[in-house]
Amino acid sequence: xxxxAVGQRQRDLATxxxxxxxxxxxxxxxxxxxxxxxEKAAESQVLGTxxxxxxxxxxxxxxxxSSEAGSAIKNANTLLGDAGTLSRGKLSGGIQFTPTGGExxxxxxxxxxxxxxxxxxxxxxVTDAAAAGQTAATVAEGAAAVEGAAVAGEAAVAVEGAAxxxxxxxxxxxxxxxxxxxxxxxxxxxxxxKLFD
Numbered sequence: 001x002x003x004x005a006v007g008q009r010q011r012d013l014a015t016x017x018x019x020x021x022x023x024x025x026x027x028x029x030x031x032x033x034x035x036x037x038x039e040k041a042a043e044s045q046v047l048g049t050x051x052x053x054x055x056x057x058x059x060x061x062x063x064x065x066s067s068e069a070g071s072a073i074k075n076a077n078t079l080l081g082d083a084g085t086l087s088r089g090k091l092s093g094g095i096q097f098t099p100t101g102g103e104x105x106x107x108x109x110x111x112x113x114x115x116x117x118x119x120x121x122x123x124x125x126v127t128d129a130a131a132a133g134q135t136a137a138t139v140a141e142g143a144a145a146v147e148g149a150a151v152a153g154e155a156a157v158a159v160e161g162a163a164x165x166x167x168x169x170x171x172x173x174x175x176x177x178x179x180x181x182x183x184x185x186x187x188x189x190x191x192x193x194k195l196f197d
Contacts, residue, residue, distance in 0.1 A: 052183025
């Protein structure tokens with residue numbers, strides 16, 4: 001074997017060695033990239049879980065606000081009787097009042113009309129209680145008259161409560177009730193991610 005052949009053989013061995021090192025480095029780079037992608041995916045999964053848990057809590061709170069507003073309006077409608085009907089604006093969250101046989105009144109005018117109807121209804125309860133008290137021949141009728149007088153003012157209070165509950169269940173209030181737990185869940189997930197960095 002000549003010196004040139006030995007040199008070429010050494011060069012071929014070196015080239016194969018460089019190729020093997022290059023392939024090993026390429027595999028190592030791919031593994032490093034895959035590991036980085038897995039870490040990123042795990043972080044995203046923890047953030048998604050945190051947001052989901054917060055979202056569940058927030059949705060429950062927002063739903064409770066809406067449910068409370070609905071029951072307050074139902075209670076006020078029961079006490080208003082045939083004077084009219086209260087309802088809630090779905091977009092504004094404000095009170096709407098529809099007097100019996102009339103058109104729907106929205107906003108503050110609707111609230112004032114509902115308060116006036118409630119005051120008239122309460123005044124009728126007081127008048128009935130006073131009349132029953134004047135003609136009471138027995139103790140039982142007198143007790144019923146006192147109970148009727150105690151109910152006076154209940155419709156007005158129910159209308160005020162329905163207005164407050166409806167405002168508390170407005171879309172922006174529901175959004176706030178939803179967003180706060182989501183933000184807290186994301187914050188906790190971020191801290192968990194940083195804990196395992």
